[in-house]
Amino acid sequence: MSYDPPRPAGRLLLTPEDEEAPARTRRLRRLGLGERPEPALDAFADRLAELAGAPYAMVNFIGEERQFFAGLHTPDGGAAARGGKPALGRRLPREYGYCPHVVVRRKALVLEDVRDYPRFAGNPAVDEYGIRSYLGAPLIDTTGMVLGTVCVADLAPRPWGKAGLETIKATAADLVVRLDRPSADGLP
Template sequence: MSYGPPRPAGRLLLTPEDKEAPARALRLRRLGLGERPEPELDAFAHRLAHLTGAPYAMVNFIDEERQYFAGLHLPGAPAPASPGRPEVGRWLPRDHGYCPHVVVRRKALVLEDVRDYPRFAGNPIVYDYGIHSYLGAPLVASGGMVLGTVCVADATPRPWGRTGLETIKSTAAELTARIERCEADGLPL
């Protein structure tokens, strides 16, 4: 079956409105997150990929206009960006992918085959990057603000199962606690 390029489907392809984005962007700037690669978050993404068996894993921070992967694990990816060398694959527009939905929903999202869900099948991430499976959870701070997401993805459909869901949720809680400890102590991540 051919899925071809996305077709307009009314409101189905719209990224949900994120009223918390300005406050989140301000807090992320204060934390120094979401503007540059973080080696600790790259290591976290690598561990997440290993735990889930997924080829792609990200720690994603979202502001009003874009998503920034401060932690990133890609199969065969070059080393993280350095001064004078452009970043590869570190950001996406806010209307690409599924993390903006996780942030607004404030709960985990499991898509074994994104093409099975009309709301998500036409997302540019399917056609531009070949992503067909997604599992993500929000980084919900103790005050209730969602800081971003942790997620994994695959180019082939896959059953994430209860184990995958519990893994993504527990790693999100672990990372949120770590970020909050650093914030409370005034330390960098």
């Protein structure tokens, strides 16, 4: 499968086509993921945010029509909006953010300042939530299916660097093993 960059549509940029979305949706249902918050995945996102020193961390499962943060860490627990921006909730349309790009690319994405990348700068996550920096890696299970992502985001540009990239890839690899082998840690 090849990766075609999103095509411009006015100011907003289209999310890449995701031919695996129907199969991913079925796989997520079989695994019992992507429909409800998971306390173990919230705890995972909390640890990831602390490790990365980022205000946002997510475990994101992407279906055909939407994204669902089964694990979510936000400033103030997501209880309040920040700087006039709405609070990030558990669900987002597919065209928001950068995780759909990670899923289609099947590899990590580092955006130290999203405004430096014309194809990403016009994303609704920038205007609506103030996201300026993103680091994400795919969750590829033992069947080769990309289930979603683990990611962190910040409201300011961040020099994630090689250490950040290695960290996000390692956390994704760790989590996908746990998703494939449900255990006593509370994962489905």
